[in-house]
Amino acid sequence: MWGYEASLVVSGNDNPGELQGFPSLVVGMAPLHRPGHDPGENAIVALASVRQRDHPAGLLAGDRAYTNQKPKNFQLPARALGYRLVLDYKSDQLGVQAEYRGMLQIEGEWYCPSIPEALKSATIDYVVNKSIDEATYLARLRERWHYRVLLKAGPDADGHVRMRCPATNPAPAVRCELKPRSERSATRGNTRVLVVRDVRDHPPAICAQQSLTVPPEAGAKFAQDLLYGSDEWHAHYATLRNSIKGMNGFVKDGAHEALDDPERRRVRGVAAQSVFIALLLMAANLRKIESFLAEEEAVAAGKVRTLPRRRRTRSIRTWRPENPVVGKMKEPDPPLTA
Numbered sequence: 001m002w003g004y005e006a007s008l009v010v011s012g013n014d015n016p017g018e019l020q021g022f023p024s025l026v027v028g029m030a031p032l033h034r035p036g037h038d039p040g041e042n043a044i045v046a047l048a049s050v051r052q053r054d055h056p057a058g059l060l061a062g063d064r065a066y067t068n069q070k071p072k073n074f075q076l077p078a079r080a081l082g083y084r085l086v087l088d089y090k091s092d093q094l095g096v097q098a099e100y101r102g103m104l105q106i107e108g109e110w111y112c113p114s115i116p117e118a119l120k121s122a123t124i125d126y127v128v129n130k131s132i133d134e135a136t137y138l139a140r141l142r143e144r145w146h147y148r149v150l151l152k153a154g155p156d157a158d159g160h161v162r163m164r165c166p167a168t169n170p171a172p173a174v175r176c177e178l179k180p181r182s183e184r185s186a187t188r189g190n191t192r193v194l195v196v197r198d199v200r201d202h203p204p205a206i207c208a209q210q211s212l213t214v215p216p217e218a219g220a221k222f223a224q225d226l227l228y229g230s231d232e233w234h235a236h237y238a239t240l241r242n243s244i245k246g247m248n249g250f251v252k253d254g255a256h257e258a259l260d261d262p263e264r265r266r267v268r269g270v271a272a273q274s275v276f277i278a279l280l281l282m283a284a285n286l287r288k289i290e291s292f293l294a295e296e297e298a299v300a301a302g303k304v305r306t307l308p309r310r311r312r313t314r315s316i317r318t319w320r321p322e323n324p325v326v327g328k329m330k331e332p333d334p335p336l337t338a
Helices: 039-052 075-080 122-128 134-147 197-201 231-251 270-300
Strands: 008-010 026-029 059-061 084-086 096-100 103-106 109-111 150-153 161-164 211-214
Touching: 008 039, 008 231, 026 039, 026 270, 039 075, 059 231, 075 084, 084 231, 122 134, 231 270
Parallel strands: 059 084
Antiparallel strands: 008 026, 096 103, 103 109, 150 161, 161 211
16 A cells, blocks of 8 residues: 555644543644654644644654654653653663663653662563562552652753752652651651662762753653653553544544545645645644534533434334323433443
8 A cells, every 4th residue: 555644743632531521633744645654753843833833832642653652753842942841652662771970760751779679670571571560569669769869940041950869858758868868857757768889889870969950952862741550651651542542533534534535636746635635634723613513502501412313213212101190200310321
């Protein structure tokens, strides 16, 4: 099969726990290109167009193809445009993937260099090796997060961030012999870091200093803004990915835009095909907006919209018996739905 690929940006909901106050629409598109060819660069073309039209930048999720891009082609430009990444990883991208001044990057987050081995490999043991069950995995994740290097200050104008060891003041999250002030009565219930020999003998910068500056390119390939595996990560990633998957199915509906049907676009050339695709996406957006507004009006009016009845066969109600004393029996209550 021969064909083109379209890289689309679809708006989504940044608050998975709340109803979305707008329809999910296609807000950006890169010119058509060869399938699988520079997905990161094409995504940035579409995202730059979105930002140039003053759309806000929020959380940004994509499939694992985007996680696997070179940082200079996708992750760094996306962050430079103001987006905060929500990523998933392939099996060979789990565990420790980067190191910077003693900090270990595990599934997108920086951790203390003395983090126990079982916590480093928690996701690998659960997803790849299948040597632990889900309850054990979640318990290890919660324990792992105690060793997380903390943000001291948000990114500056150049994208550099200040990070601090979890055992430093003013609010140490763990107890560590390399940071004596973390070991006092007020921190008695905190996790104790068992400092490994190499770290004790040769403390790296994160252990020897109170804080350090992390440049944008450090660990840029796998860095993300939500804790991988947390409830927050699951909710946002699933919501945003469902937005694009839902739109992909919506625009391929054969009764409407039929985006994947070449018979609807009998022209040659990337430019002409791109224009036709853009027009079909515009039609899909209008259809989405119309449906959303109709739904909102129905809710405001207290009406429940139903699809028109198309069955030509008789309902089971046809055979409902009548009570000879009180007449026709009362209709049963409708089933409860979640």
